[in-house]
Amino acid sequence: MALPRVTEMAHELVARHLRPGGRAIDATVGNGHDTLFLATCIGTAGRVDGFDIQPEAIAATAAKTADLPQVRLHLLGHEEMGRIVAGPVDAILFNLGYLPSGDKGLATRPATTLAALDAALGLLSETGLLAVVAYPGHEGGREEASAVEKWFQNAQGLRVVRYAPLPRPSGNEPPCLLVAERRARTVDGDHSSFIVQE
Protein backbone atom coordinates (compact mmCIF):
# COMPACT_ATOMS: atom_id res chain seq x y z
CA MET A 1 0.00 0.00 0.00
CA ALA A 2 1.38 3.43 -0.98
CA LEU A 3 2.26 5.92 1.72
CA PRO A 4 -0.32 8.71 1.85
CA ARG A 5 0.40 12.01 0.10
CA VAL A 6 0.45 15.02 2.41
CA THR A 7 -3.11 15.99 1.46
CA GLU A 8 -4.32 12.42 2.06
CA MET A 9 -2.54 12.36 5.41
CA ALA A 10 -4.20 15.67 6.31
CA HIS A 11 -7.60 14.10 5.60
CA GLU A 12 -6.78 10.98 7.61
CA LEU A 13 -5.73 12.96 10.66
CA VAL A 14 -8.54 15.50 10.42
CA ALA A 15 -11.12 12.68 10.11
CA ARG A 16 -9.98 11.28 13.45
CA HIS A 17 -11.09 14.54 15.10
CA LEU A 18 -14.48 14.81 13.41
CA ARG A 19 -17.74 13.11 14.36
CA PRO A 20 -21.28 13.55 13.02
CA GLY A 21 -22.50 16.91 14.28
CA GLY A 22 -18.93 18.28 14.55
CA ARG A 23 -17.57 21.70 13.56
CA ALA A 24 -14.85 22.36 10.98
CA ILE A 25 -13.28 25.21 9.04
CA ASP A 26 -11.82 24.98 5.55
CA ALA A 27 -9.56 28.04 5.52
CA THR A 28 -8.86 27.84 1.76
CA VAL A 29 -11.74 26.20 -0.13
CA GLY A 30 -10.20 26.35 -3.62
CA ASN A 31 -11.98 23.80 -5.80
CA GLY A 32 -13.90 22.38 -2.86
CA HIS A 33 -12.30 18.95 -2.42
CA ASP A 34 -11.38 19.60 1.20
CA THR A 35 -14.73 21.25 2.02
CA LEU A 36 -16.59 18.26 0.61
CA PHE A 37 -14.42 15.92 2.65
CA LEU A 38 -14.98 17.86 5.90
CA ALA A 39 -18.73 18.08 5.24
CA THR A 40 -18.91 14.33 4.69
CA CYS A 41 -17.12 13.66 7.99
CA ILE A 42 -19.51 15.78 10.07
CA GLY A 43 -22.78 15.08 8.25
CA THR A 44 -25.84 17.29 8.01
CA ALA A 45 -25.97 17.88 11.79
CA GLY A 46 -22.53 19.51 11.68
CA ARG A 47 -21.19 22.71 10.19
CA VAL A 48 -18.26 23.61 7.94
CA ASP A 49 -17.33 27.24 7.36
CA GLY A 50 -15.25 27.72 4.24
CA PHE A 51 -13.22 30.79 3.22
CA ASP A 52 -11.66 31.93 -0.03
CA ILE A 53 -10.85 35.31 -1.58
CA GLN A 54 -11.70 34.20 -5.15
CA PRO A 55 -15.31 34.15 -6.40
CA GLU A 56 -14.35 31.27 -8.76
CA ALA A 57 -13.28 29.16 -5.78
CA ILE A 58 -16.44 29.88 -3.84
CA ALA A 59 -18.53 29.08 -6.93
CA ALA A 60 -16.70 25.79 -7.60
CA THR A 61 -17.08 24.75 -3.96
CA ALA A 62 -20.73 25.79 -3.83
CA ALA A 63 -21.40 23.62 -6.90
CA LYS A 64 -19.67 20.62 -5.28
CA THR A 65 -21.55 20.99 -2.00
CA ALA A 66 -24.90 22.28 -3.27
CA ASP A 67 -26.95 19.60 -1.50
CA LEU A 68 -25.05 19.82 1.80
CA PRO A 69 -26.75 22.23 4.22
CA GLN A 70 -23.88 21.93 6.71
CA VAL A 71 -21.59 24.00 4.42
CA ARG A 72 -21.41 27.82 4.75
CA LEU A 73 -19.11 29.57 2.32
CA HIS A 74 -17.61 33.02 2.80
CA LEU A 75 -16.01 35.14 0.07
CA LEU A 76 -13.55 36.50 2.59
CA GLY A 77 -9.93 36.11 3.62
CA HIS A 78 -9.35 33.43 6.25
CA GLU A 79 -7.81 36.11 8.48
CA GLU A 80 -11.45 37.15 9.09
CA MET A 81 -12.53 33.77 10.48
CA GLY A 82 -12.53 34.93 14.11
CA ARG A 83 -15.14 37.56 13.24
CA ILE A 84 -17.40 35.12 11.36
CA VAL A 85 -17.19 31.81 13.22
CA ALA A 86 -17.99 31.12 16.86
CA GLY A 87 -15.80 28.44 18.45
CA PRO A 88 -15.09 25.84 19.56
CA VAL A 89 -14.16 24.12 16.30
CA ASP A 90 -12.98 20.49 16.07
CA ALA A 91 -10.77 20.71 12.98
CA ILE A 92 -9.33 23.59 10.96
CA LEU A 93 -7.62 22.86 7.64
CA PHE A 94 -5.43 25.17 5.55
CA ASN A 95 -4.31 24.04 2.10
CA LEU A 96 -2.01 26.92 1.15
CA GLY A 97 -0.83 28.15 -2.24
CA TYR A 98 -2.84 28.99 -5.34
CA LEU A 99 -5.94 27.69 -7.03
CA PRO A 100 -4.81 24.97 -9.45
CA SER A 101 -5.39 26.31 -12.99
CA GLY A 102 -6.19 29.71 -11.47
CA ASP A 103 -4.28 32.98 -11.00
CA LYS A 104 -0.99 32.19 -9.25
CA GLY A 105 -0.86 35.81 -8.13
CA LEU A 106 -3.76 35.09 -5.80
CA ALA A 107 -1.89 32.58 -3.68
CA THR A 108 -1.98 32.68 0.11
CA ARG A 109 0.54 35.08 1.66
CA PRO A 110 2.54 34.91 4.89
CA ALA A 111 1.03 37.96 6.65
CA THR A 112 -2.61 36.92 6.18
CA THR A 113 -1.84 33.22 6.70
CA LEU A 114 -0.21 33.97 10.07
CA ALA A 115 -3.10 36.25 11.07
CA ALA A 116 -5.49 33.42 10.17
CA LEU A 117 -3.47 30.90 12.19
CA ASP A 118 -3.75 33.19 15.23
CA ALA A 119 -7.51 33.36 14.70
CA ALA A 120 -7.72 29.59 14.17
CA LEU A 121 -5.94 28.90 17.42
CA GLY A 122 -8.47 31.09 19.21
CA LEU A 123 -11.31 28.99 17.77
CA LEU A 124 -9.82 25.51 18.16
CA SER A 125 -11.52 23.27 20.74
CA GLU A 126 -9.50 21.70 23.57
CA THR A 127 -9.36 18.42 21.62
CA GLY A 128 -9.27 19.96 18.15
CA LEU A 129 -6.77 19.58 15.31
CA LEU A 130 -5.14 22.38 13.31
CA ALA A 131 -3.70 21.17 9.99
CA VAL A 132 -1.73 23.13 7.38
CA VAL A 133 -0.50 21.85 4.02
CA ALA A 134 2.28 24.15 2.72
CA TYR A 135 4.01 24.19 -0.67
CA PRO A 136 7.59 25.47 -0.44
CA GLY A 137 8.23 24.46 -4.07
CA HIS A 138 6.30 27.32 -5.72
CA GLU A 139 7.23 30.98 -6.00
CA GLY A 140 6.80 32.61 -2.60
CA GLY A 141 5.98 29.24 -1.10
CA ARG A 142 9.30 28.74 0.69
CA GLU A 143 8.93 32.05 2.50
CA GLU A 144 5.38 31.19 3.51
CA ALA A 145 6.23 27.63 4.59
CA SER A 146 9.12 28.93 6.73
CA ALA A 147 6.90 31.55 8.34
CA VAL A 148 4.25 28.91 9.09
CA GLU A 149 6.82 26.52 10.58
CA LYS A 150 8.17 29.31 12.76
CA TRP A 151 4.62 30.17 13.87
CA PHE A 152 4.07 26.54 14.94
CA GLN A 153 7.43 26.42 16.71
CA ASN A 154 6.57 29.53 18.73
CA ALA A 155 2.91 28.77 19.42
CA GLN A 156 2.31 28.10 23.09
CA GLY A 157 0.68 24.91 24.30
CA LEU A 158 0.71 22.97 21.05
CA ARG A 159 2.15 19.59 20.16
CA VAL A 160 3.16 19.78 16.50
CA VAL A 161 3.92 16.99 14.04
CA ARG A 162 5.45 17.49 10.59
CA TYR A 163 4.87 14.99 7.76
CA ALA A 164 6.73 15.41 4.46
CA PRO A 165 8.48 13.42 1.74
CA LEU A 166 12.27 13.53 2.03
CA PRO A 167 13.46 16.05 -0.60
CA ARG A 168 15.47 14.64 -3.50
CA PRO A 169 18.93 16.27 -3.82
CA SER A 170 18.09 17.68 -7.25
CA GLY A 171 14.34 18.11 -6.96
CA ASN A 172 11.92 20.78 -5.85
CA GLU A 173 11.08 21.06 -2.22
CA PRO A 174 8.06 18.81 -1.64
CA PRO A 175 4.87 19.92 0.13
CA CYS A 176 4.62 19.35 3.84
CA LEU A 177 1.88 18.92 6.41
CA LEU A 178 1.99 20.49 9.86
CA VAL A 179 -0.60 19.26 12.35
CA ALA A 180 -1.08 20.47 15.88
CA GLU A 181 -3.18 19.63 18.88
CA ARG A 182 -3.26 21.22 22.29
CA ARG A 183 -0.45 19.91 24.45
CA ALA A 184 -2.72 19.14 27.43
CA ARG A 185 -3.93 16.04 25.59
CA THR A 186 -0.48 14.57 25.07
CA VAL A 187 1.51 12.38 27.40
CA ASP A 188 5.05 13.08 26.33
CA GLY A 189 5.02 16.75 25.54
CA ASP A 190 7.36 18.23 23.05
CA HIS A 191 7.44 18.84 19.31
CA SER A 192 8.05 15.69 17.33
CA SER A 193 8.45 14.95 13.67
CA PHE A 194 8.68 12.14 11.22
CA ILE A 195 9.69 12.12 7.61
CA VAL A 196 8.83 9.66 4.86
CA GLN A 197 10.23 9.13 1.39
CA GLU A 198 7.53 9.09 -1.32
Ligand SMILES: C[S@@+](CC[C@H](N)C(=O)[O-])C[C@H]1O[C@@H](n2cnc3c(N)ncnc32)[C@H](O)[C@@H]1O
Ligand atom coordinates in the same frame (compact mmCIF):
# COMPACT_ATOMS: atom_id res chain seq x y z
C1 LIG B 1 -4.32 25.22 -2.94
S1 LIG B 1 -5.82 26.14 -3.08
C2 LIG B 1 -6.90 25.26 -1.97
C3 LIG B 1 -7.31 23.89 -2.42
C4 LIG B 1 -8.63 23.46 -1.86
N1 LIG B 1 -8.64 23.32 -0.43
C5 LIG B 1 -9.26 22.28 -2.54
O1 LIG B 1 -9.68 21.32 -1.87
O2 LIG B 1 -9.38 22.32 -3.78
C6 LIG B 1 -5.48 27.62 -2.17
C7 LIG B 1 -6.64 28.60 -2.13
O3 LIG B 1 -6.34 29.62 -1.17
C8 LIG B 1 -7.04 30.77 -1.57
N2 LIG B 1 -6.59 31.96 -0.82
C9 LIG B 1 -5.57 32.80 -1.07
N3 LIG B 1 -5.50 33.77 -0.12
C10 LIG B 1 -6.51 33.50 0.76
C11 LIG B 1 -6.97 34.13 1.96
N4 LIG B 1 -6.38 35.22 2.48
N5 LIG B 1 -8.04 33.60 2.58
C12 LIG B 1 -8.67 32.49 2.09
N6 LIG B 1 -8.27 31.86 0.97
C13 LIG B 1 -7.21 32.35 0.32
C14 LIG B 1 -6.79 30.83 -3.06
O4 LIG B 1 -7.75 31.66 -3.67
C15 LIG B 1 -6.92 29.34 -3.43
O5 LIG B 1 -8.22 29.05 -3.87
